[in-house]
Amino acid sequence: MVFVQSKQHHVAEWVKYLAIALMCGLVAIDGISSALADSGKAPAQQTEINENNDSAPRLVVESDTVAARLGGYHGILAFLHNFAVPVLLADSEIASFFGNLTQTPAEIEQCLAMMLDHDLGGSSRHSGTTLESGHRCRGSMPKIHQGRNIPDEVITKFIGIISQQAELAGVSQFDIKAIAKVLERSRPSIRNK
Template sequence: MHTNTVQSSKEWVKYLAIAMICSIVSIDGMTSAIAEGDPVMAKPTPVIQEVPFVVKSESVASRLGGFFGIHAFLRDRALPAILADSELAPFFGNLSETPSDIAKCFAMRLDHELGGSSTKSGTHLESMHRCRKTMKAIHKGRNIPDSAITKFIQIVEEQAAMVGVSPYDIKAVAAVLERNRAGIRNK
């Protein structure tokens, strides 16, 4: 009888221990589940909201607002900043076209190169100016050195960052400008 009692109390201790282990494990599981679900306790994960009926823009040009967005950016931000720079301004003396035409031809070229619908060159503007074809023809006789081209691109990048263009798109714009370096340098 006595041995039986000892035996069964040993069994009880065993069951109790198992029950306690189970409850510790489940409480731990619950707290981590709560932590994951609770916005205060959980680690913040960035939420990117997809708007299902808006198609993602596929070209850099469209993300920049096509010709109109690029033109407004050049006219109101990039070109004024370039003309305000004491190293670059002297290259813009004795223009053969108006600053307004430069902004339009430049915007069409950039839009075209970034996947937009503008024609790259040859367009007749209202002023009767016709956007020229080659970088060499446009910049001929201006003797623009490498350092000025580098600064020009840098200013465009800075201005784009200031108006909130994404780093990826800024890189794409800079790459297009960079491609023209050889045609502009020391002509």
């Protein structure tokens, strides 16, 4: 009786060891297959890189909004001021719509930069911000462009120049499309008002 009990005990012990060995084997195989799967990826796709061969893993962090990739409000404002606006105003047809302003060109740039930052996923308010000058950014496109009678083709030219200047400034095609899409949304509420 004692002999049968001890034999059963031995079998149970062996089953336990076998199960542990099996689990270790599975973990090892999974580890190897994950490593093999990773090695097939392009370097940029891998989540961890180790440039200097040191032991600390490095994470690849990519900005996930268009606004962030453009440098947020300040990046967009710098782009408008240095790239887009000089070319827009050098076009006599577009410039002709910028007479009798109720605000300064700097205020237009700042309000437009905030609007774009907001619409492209940034932290600016779409409208309603009071600038240092005291001007409060407006949100209603028909009211802002009221009485200017801006035709469709001028809006197309306006968006085209901004896209072209974004390309010259090194913005990616994906982000240029996003900027143009956001501007396009305002077309019906600006056209012929």
